[in-house]
Amino acid sequence: MTHQAHTYHMVDPSPWPLTGAIAALLMTSGLAMWFHFNTMTLMNIGLLIMILTMIQWWRDIVREGTYQGHHTPNVQKGLRYGMILFITSEVFFFLGFFWAFYHSSLAPTPELGGCWPPSGILPLNPFEVPLLNTAVLLASGVTVTWAHHAIMTGKHLEANQALTLTILLGAYFTILQAMEYYEAPFTIADSAYGATFFVATGFHGLHVIIGTSFLTICLLRQINHHFTTNHHFGFEAAAWYWHFVDVVWLFLYISIYWWGS
Secondary structure, three states: OOOOOOOOOOOOOOOHHHHHHHHHHHHHHHHHHHHHHOOOHHHHHHHHHHHHHHHHHHHHHHHHHHHOOOOOHHHHHHHHHHHHHHHHHHHHHHHHHHHHHHHHHHOOOHHHOOOOOOOOOOOOOOOOHHHHHHHHHHHHHHHHHHHHHHHHOOOHHHHHHHHHHHHHHHHHHHHHHHHHHHHOOOOOOOHHHHHHHHHHHHHHHHHHHHHHHHHHHHHHHHHOOOOEOOEOHHHHHHHHHHHHHHHHHHHHHHHHHHHOO
8 A cells, every 4th residue: 555644535446336327227217117017127237236336335335444544643633524514405306295285275275175284185193103103213313312322332242132122113114104104094195294294204214224224234233333422423324314214204293293293
């Protein structure tokens, strides 16, 4: 290696942004094909390429940060700023769904029967499965914070246990939401209510699945002793994302499930 007189990481050329973009294109066009022509081939090819890209790209970043020492304090600061900006963009992503919901619900149009929920829609009881899901996500916020404190104090076994609990709670939330969707008395085609309900809660559910996958990778890294008491930004980023998912759910629960019903 040549002498490096700075603390920044000059990233080597990588094919993974290109394969990730190809996967995203195939998945979105594949979803359209599935909706309109009931064929999942293109979507599955995109999903496979996306999974392979994730495995190899994350492997490269783990190698850079854990074994090659590229994640210096300056680089970690840049990663932190990047994660903060990413979560900010996600806040505005969900803001659009809340805007659509409040636009439709605060002044229901004559087409909706002038009332909310619209005529003929039987909303879900907010004090049944939605309340249980709220408790599950709040509990997972506690366990992920416990995992963070365990990592910072060097308690390896405790961190493993807390992370495992968080992942199980995330999976439980996903199962409960899938059951709720299956038994819901309305569909995404049922006026503005069905559209805003399923798009907002569905995208939140997707974020829970993504966050669970982040935490699963962190658990594998924690088991392999990749994190130290002062060098564990990979976990911190996943924990920030998980807390963001928690907060969005609280707004969804209060707005769509409780107030909106």
